[in-house]
Amino acid sequence: MSKVASATFRDSLSVSLTVGAYGVAFGAAAVANGFTVLQSCLLSLLTFSGASQFAVVGVLGAGGSALSGIATASLLGIRNALYGVIMAPRLKVRGLKRVLAAQITIDESTGVALGQEVRDADEMRKGFWFTGIGVFVFWNLFTLAGALGAQAMGDVRAFGLDSAVPAAFLGLVWPRLTGNFERALAVGCAVFAIAMTPILPAGLPIIATAFIAIAVGLKK
Amino acid sequence: MNAYWIATIGTSVIAFALKYSGHSVPEKWLSHPKIQRINGLIPIALLSALVAVQSFSEKSKLMIDQRLLGLCVAIIALMLKAPFPIVVISAAVSSAALYHWL
Numbered sequence: 001m002s003k004v005a006s007a008t009f010r011d012s013l014s015v016s017l018t019v020g021a022y023g024v025a026f027g028a029a030a031v032a033n034g035f036t037v038l039q040s041c042l043l044s045l046l047t048f049s050g051a052s053q054f055a056v057v058g059v060l061g062a063g064g065s066a067l068s069g070i071a072t073a074s075l076l077g078i079r080n081a082l083y084g085v086i087m088a089p090r091l092k093v094r095g096l097k098r099v100l101a102a103q104i105t106i107d108e109s110t111g112v113a114l115g116q117e118v119r120d121a122d123e124m125r126k127g128f129w130f131t132g133i134g135v136f137v138f139w140n141l142f143t144l145a146g147a148l149g150a151q152a153m154g155d156v157r158a159f160g161l162d163s164a165v166p167a168a169f170l171g172l173v174w175p176r177l178t179g180n181f182e183r184a185l186a187v188g189c190a191v192f193a194i195a196m197t198p199i200l201p202a203g204l205p206i207i208a209t210a211f212i213a214i215a216v217g218l219k220k
Numbered sequence: 221m222n223a224y225w226i227a228t229i230g231t232s233v234i235a236f237a238l239k240y241s242g243h244s245v246p247e248k249w250l251s252h253p254k255i256q257r258i259n260g261l262i263p264i265a266l267l268s269a270l271v272a273v274q275s276f277s278e279k280s281k282l283m284i285d286q287r288l289l290g291l292c293v294a295i296i297a298l299m300l301k302a303p304f305p306i307v308v309i310s311a312a313v314s315s316a317a318l319y320h321w322l
Contacts, residue, residue: 018303018304021304021305022304022305025304025305025308034224035224035228036224039224039225039228042228042229043232046232046235047231047232047236048235049235049239051263051267052231052235053231054270055267055270056228056231058273058274059270060223060224061274062273062274062277062278062279062280063279063280065223066223066226066227066230067230069223069231070226070227070230070231072266072270073231073234073235074231074234074235074238075262075266076262076263076267077234077235077239078238078259078262079259079262080239080242081239081245082255082256082259083239083242084238084239084240084241084242084244085242085245085251087242087243088242088243088244098243098244099240101243102236102240102242102243103236103239105242105243157286157315157316157319158316158319158320159312160290160311160312160313160314160315160316160317160319162286162287162290162315163275163286163287163289163291163294163311163312163314163315163316164290164308164309164311164312164315166271166274166275166287166290166291166294166311167291167293167294167307167308167310167311168304168307168308169267169270169271169274170267170271170291170294170298170307171294171298171304171307171308172263172267173263173264176264176267177264182261182264185261185264185265185268186264186265186267186268187268189264189265189266189268189269189272190268190271190272191272192269193268193269193270193272193273194272194273194276194277194282197273197276197277197280197281197282198280198281198282201280202279202280205269205273206269206270206273207266209265210262210265210266212265213258213261213262213264213265213266214258214261214262216261217254217257217258217260217261218254218258220257
């Protein structure tokens with residue numbers, strides 16, 4: 001393996017392990033919110049997009065309907081479509097390979113790939129596949145571990161799992177709060193969702209904030 | 221089929237459809253700057269709302285309990301640039317401690 005290739009491999013592996021470890025939090029959160037171990041693992045295998053997975057278990061855990069959960073998760077999944085648009089002309093794959101590429105098109109695989117682009121196009125493609133496959137393997141293994149762990153615990157509050165879930169959401173949103181505008185939007189949406197919780201059916205206060213984001217995005 | 225199964229399968233099908241559509245549509249369709257911008261804002265809005273609702277409500281009722289401490293600890297950990305697992309674990313441990321103590 002050349003020096004460049006090993007640097008790409010190292011980047012991919014460190015991202016895969018770190019992100020994969022979030023899978024423990026997801027598996028535990030899913031079970032704490034009423035999903036079975038099998039359903040938690042299927043979400044990681046098939047949905048395979050952290051924020052969307054946390055969202056669907058969060059909405060159902062808060063008493064929301066399946067439809068609210070699916071809608072919230074899908075709104076968060078839109079960005080994977082945009083990553084696909086960026087990656088498709090760079091990967092140039094068809095048929096079954098395109099299906100596989102699509103499934104592993106997430107924040108991390110796209111991010112590492114674009115990070116390697118300064119090296120060369122071949123490294124960029126390797127970065128995508130290494131990271132996507134690496135995160136997929138670790139994310140699923142750790143989900144199973146987290147789900148089994150939470151199932152063994154019983155009362156989730158006694159182990160603080162009821163706080164682990166919002167802390168996980170906070171950890172996901174924190175790096176995105178890069179400026180005052182983003183921070184104001186975050187606080188505004190949090191306050192709005194709390195204010196609407198006693199009024200609207202569960203799940204809707206969360207989805208409604210996506211329309212706030214669309215409105216400010218169109219205006220600015 | 222209960223709500224959890226519907227949510228599991230529905231989320232998975234749409235998640236893949238979104239990913240695959242990105243690989244299949246012409247690039248110019250989704251590369252408009254406004255769409256890119258909104259795409260960056262939607263996760264901020266939804267995730268912030270989820271933090272709030274998961275911290276301060278239970279079945280459509282607002283309440284303040286041990287989760288408030290967990291949230292404060294998570295914020296402090298993030299301000300100190302702690303890695304994700306430390307943020308989650310410190311929130312869980314502080315919340316569990318208060319739950320036992322109350």
